[in-house]
């Protein structure tokens with residue numbers, strides 16, 4: 001495993017986000033060359049893959065399971081359908097989808113990161129989930145699937161990490177069948193000032209410390225906090241989805257907007 | 268959110284644990300595999316959708332097609348455990364049923380051996396109007412000032428207090444049970460792994 005933060009750039013603006021040029025993108029609050037973001041994101045997940053599930057439970061106090069459950073409730077998935085769980089990581093959503101589409105359906109767990117994919121694969125195999133699961137290492141920006149292929153695409157806590165989100169949304173649109181739907185579950189903008197403040201306090205001060213304590217990697221969780229703050233808010237993401245071609249886009253705030261679920265259709 | 272999801276997650280966990288304990292449940296699940304059943308319990312604000320495979324997944328969705336849908340009251344759920352009662356329950360108008368009768372019968376058969384206390388599982392959520400309101404997802408609503416205040420109150424209690432307190436119990440339980448079932452290292456899992464290894468070996 002690589003040293004998690006070895007090639008991170010120096011922090012440019014500790015106070016917050018800043019303007020970026022054409023060839024640059026955000027990595028948390030840091031501005032980096034676009035070409036390097038993917039490998040730096042990979043480092044983050046590489047360094048946390050083994051304890052990823054544990055950390056999820058700790059950091060969200062278990063609530064992430066309910067956010068994911070809600071996502072599945074909104075998926076409308078049926079037996080026989082083909083589902084892509086993109087940036088699927090350790091396969092929380094994929095496991096349930098596998099049972100819901102049944103042996104006549106198919107679930108593809110795709111992630112850019114080999115280590116996360118491997119943890120996911122081992123976990124699902126241990127659960128006895130085999131028949132309708134495929135594992136694909138892929139970048140959301142250029143999905144290696146045919147046009148009009150999936151009935152449902154989910155991306156949970158993944159879009160935030162993608163360098164070129166517009167490109168990723170366009171790629172998802174391409175591989176989705178007409179009539180199919182996209183669900184984006186992602187951290188968003190808390191709708192109440194007070195909650196927003198409390199949440200900032202938590203994510204910038206508590207979260208990296210837990211990360212340091214449990215995984216011995218505070219910086220990865222510092223990245224997490226920063227990347228959450230940099231992620232487009234509810235309305236911005238809705239507009240981005242619309243620009244990628246999705247229709248009937250709605251979103252639902254959970255836990256006061258800390259997390260939002262966006263849903264859009266391809267027609 | 269997420270009180271309804273919490274209830275469903277606790278119920279799903281309880282059901283599957285009971286199914287796991289019963290060595291013959293796999294047999295009784297078989298005719299249901301791939302089927303969907305929606306039950307509107309009259310006391311609950313949202314219908315429960317049962318999706319069957321080698322276990323039961325519970326969904327809170329109202330839109331997808333199901334093989335069979337039923338509406339009944341909490342007390343009638345218990346009587347569903349006896350297949351021979353179904354006809355009578357319908358006649359007495361205690362149960363309304365649409366769709367595939369076989370699915371209903373197989374479900375009843377599945378419940379027969381399970382000693383599940385529905386009232387205990389569900390009653391603390393019954394009449395949980397607040398939860399119901401929060402479930403009005405994706406329904407655009409005109410928000411007047413009163414509703415705005417109500418929503419604010421709701422979000423605060425949802426986000427800051429209620430969720431964490433409620434969340435601890437069933438989720439901790441879920442974690443614990445996951446650990447237990449992992450330790451148990453039951454034959455099915457082992458077999459699945461073995462099959463996989465054999466497949467890999469055969470494929471090479």
Ligand SMILES: C[S@@+](CC[C@H](N)C(=O)[O-])C[C@H]1O[C@@H](n2cnc3c(N)ncnc32)[C@H](O)[C@@H]1O
Pocket residue numbers: 041042045086087088089090091092110111112113116138139140141155156157158161162163
């Ligand atoms: C926070 S995890 C979420 C995992 C899982 N969906 C969940 O909800 O638990 C984010 C995942 O996104 C993956 N990822 C980051 N950039 C990606 C990209 N460009 N394409 C595909 N996956 C990516 C990471 O490897 C990581 O596994």
